Amino acid sequence: MNFSVPSEHYDVIIVGMGPAGASAAYELSLRGLSVLAFDKQAHPRYKVCGGGLSARIAKILPPDFPSIVEESVHRVQFTYGAQESFLIQSPEPIAYMVMRQDFDQWLVNKARQAGTTVHEDETVLEIHNREEEVEVVTKQGRYQSRVVIGADGVMSMVAQQCFPGRSLIKIPALESEVHGEPLHVFQKTPTALISLQAAKKGYGWIFPKREGLSLGVGEFVKGTKRPKQSFRDFIGDEPLLAGLKIPAPLGYPIPIASAQAYRNGHAWAGRLVRGRTMLVGDAGHLVDPLLGEGIYYAVRSGQLAAKSVTNMLSHPAIHELSDYERLVDNEFGAEFRVAGRLGKIIYGLPRSVHRWAGRQFPDAYQRVLNRYCEMLQGKETYQSIRNRILRRLHWPFA
DSSP: OOOSSOOEEEEEEEEOOSHHHHHHHHHHHHTTOOEEEEESSOSSOOOOOOOEEEGGGGGTSOTTGGGGOSEEEOEEEEESSSSOEEEEEOSSOSEEEOOHHHHHHHHHHHHHHHTOEEEESOOEEEEEEOSSOEEEEESSOEEEEEEEEEOOOTTOHHHHHHSTTOOOOOEEEEEEEEEOSSOOHHHHTTEEEEESSSSTTEEEEEEEETTEEEEEEEEOSTTOOOHHHHHHHHHHHOGGGTTOOOOOOEEEEEOOOOTGGGSTTOOOTTTSEETTEEEOGGGGTOSOTTTOOOHHHHHHHHHHHHHHHHHHHHOTTOOOOHHHHHHHIIIIIHHHHHHHHHHHHHHHSOHHHHHHHHHHOHHHHHHHHHHHHHHHTTSOOHHHHHHHHHHHHTOTTO
16 A cells, blocks of 8 residues: 555554453543544444443542443343342442443543544554554554554454464453333343353343443353343343344354463463554453453453553563553453353253252342452452352362
């Protein structure tokens, strides 16, 4: 391609302005670096997503985050069939519900206000990763930077071009939204529902929003073909959805973290960093492999990427971005490993086992679910929950 326009030079170019890209852009701009960000669409744009954020995310977002929250959820109902239901309540929020177009737009505005140059409706076509710089090519021109951050989602073009041979797990999910009056019972007293009965090897959800509900199903087993049937079963069998006119769902892949990528002793090189390019959020498959939560890890990985880039560019003796992989592994690695193992157990057991366990050991089951909600609040971790379970079971390897 030949362009008459001259090349533009920046410290950092970011491809994709979802939560991960916008968070990285915001942090880098606050640090005084010149940042150019591309998004192939214009904000606000609709995003297929449940929009449920774990409450711990408030600790890492700008203080005016509550301005775009649809609902603060203090109640989570876990169901395993018509008769098995456990309700968790907390005086503090367990989760926040947002509409993704509003949340993403808010983050993009934060980045702009901090100094990021944002090019919307401009698709990146090529990336040339060189020793001293990276060149980014779009239909509108050529741009050079010292670092490129790939934040362009599960089908990341940056990953495809700069990380050849990279193959990780994508889990199918379907989601729909219901709007209008009258208010659903889950909206009147904001409650989120998690149903293990909804999917053969996964779960279903109902999330309350200001003007309706988000509901969907995810199948957390590689290669499954069931999401459509699971969604039909969920909306047909769930009493709380009776009488609602539910639009046809939209599908999307969830790029969950691979157990192989987070095993003990594994080297991150080639997965999140290659040369002067790096991957954050969904592009890096930084998604909880147990429940598919991705937005918290998207925001946090963008912040960690900004820290690593700033460190490299401000110290001439540092010539690589490998500490980003170390930072990510320190925060997410052990958590993802434990979540992956728990997922194999939880989704591998027949639903009848969950129902039996809930009936036989209701107090213990309630305690485990309480701990999980405390993890969403940032009070627990997957590791601490696992250790508590093992101690109670007197597991020989605890």
